[in-house]
Amino acid sequence: MSKIVRHNWDWAYPPAIRQQAVRFLALHHTVVYTSAEQIHRDHKDMGDAGMPYNWLIDLDGDRHEGRKLWQVGAHTHGYNSVAIGIAVVGNYDTHRAMPGAQLTGLRECIEEMREEFRGVGIKGHNEFSGNATACPGRYYPFKAALANPLETIPVRLRSNLKVRMRSWAITYNAKYPDDVFEIPSMGLKSDGWGESAQLLAKRVSYRVQRTDPRVVTSALPTRALYNALHW
Numbered sequence: 001m002s003k004i005v006r007h008n009w010d011w012a013y014p015p016a017i018r019q020q021a022v023r024f025l026a027l028h029h030t031v032v033y034t035s036a037e038q039i040h041r042d043h044k045d046m047g048d049a050g051m052p053y054n055w056l057i058d059l060d061g062d063r064h065e066g067r068k069l070w071q072v073g074a075h076t077h078g079y080n081s082v083a084i085g086i087a088v089v090g091n092y093d094t095h096r097a098m099p100g101a102q103l104t105g106l107r108e109c110i111e112e113m114r115e116e117f118r119g120v121g122i123k124g125h126n127e128f129s130g131n132a133t134a135c136p137g138r139y140y141p142f143k144a145a146l147a148n149p150l151e152t153i154p155v156r157l158r159s160n161l162k163v164r165m166r167s168w169a170i171t172y173n174a175k176y177p178d179d180v181f182e183i184p185s186m187g188l189k190s191d192g193w194g195e196s197a198q199l200l201a202k203r204v205s206y207r208v209q210r211t212d213p214r215v216v217t218s219a220l221p222t223r224a225l226y227n228a229l230h231w
């Protein structure tokens with residue numbers, strides 16, 4: 001589960017306030033392996049206000065808040081006023097494999113921004129016209145980062161299983177021997193007669209407790225699970 005890190009950026013000058021609707025998520029890599037603070041300083045040195053992105057995901061998957069969503073970034077030439085900049089630390093033109101934690105943080109970030117700005121286009125930096133760059137790198141994991149969780153969480157519900165949802169908590173009760181509640185990718189399966197379980201969900205992680213009481217944890221977005229249960 002990735003955490004959000006907020007900074008008190010000392011801007012060289014205040015970033016402009018966004019005047020236009022967000023139409024894109026622009027995906028970047030930083031090329032250099034460095035900290036959010038150092039990127040901020042480097043951009044100030046270049047004459048920028050500072051941290052150019054809206055979000056920066058480090059190698060541990062922690063998500064650093066850069067410019068507020070209502071502030072114009074400095075990452076994609078000609079599109080900053082209509083794009084949210086999401087960068088990952090690293091060079092994905094030379095490194096093939098993104099660390100799992102970073103990929104998780106990236107997925108969560110994209111998922112959240114997709115919800116925030118319905119219908120946005122999602123593109124790599126170099127897919128924006130007039131931006132001749134290798135960014136975000138030939139090995140950038142687009143497919144994994146943009147995977148629709150509904151496609152990756154097979155859910156089986158059978159028989160008389162009752163599933164109740166209240167905000168982010170899911171309670172289900174298996175009443176008959178062939179009741180099955182199964183999400184294989186989560187390692188979650190409930191098929192025991194009289195077994196009940198409660199799934200306590202936070203925004204991006206959840207925990208499954210059974211009566212036995214094994215605990216299964218995972219880091220998939222629960223909103224995806226909610227959608228899956230409401231097919």
Ligand SMILES: [Zn+2]
Pocket residue numbers: 027028029075125133135136
């Ligand atoms: Zn870029």
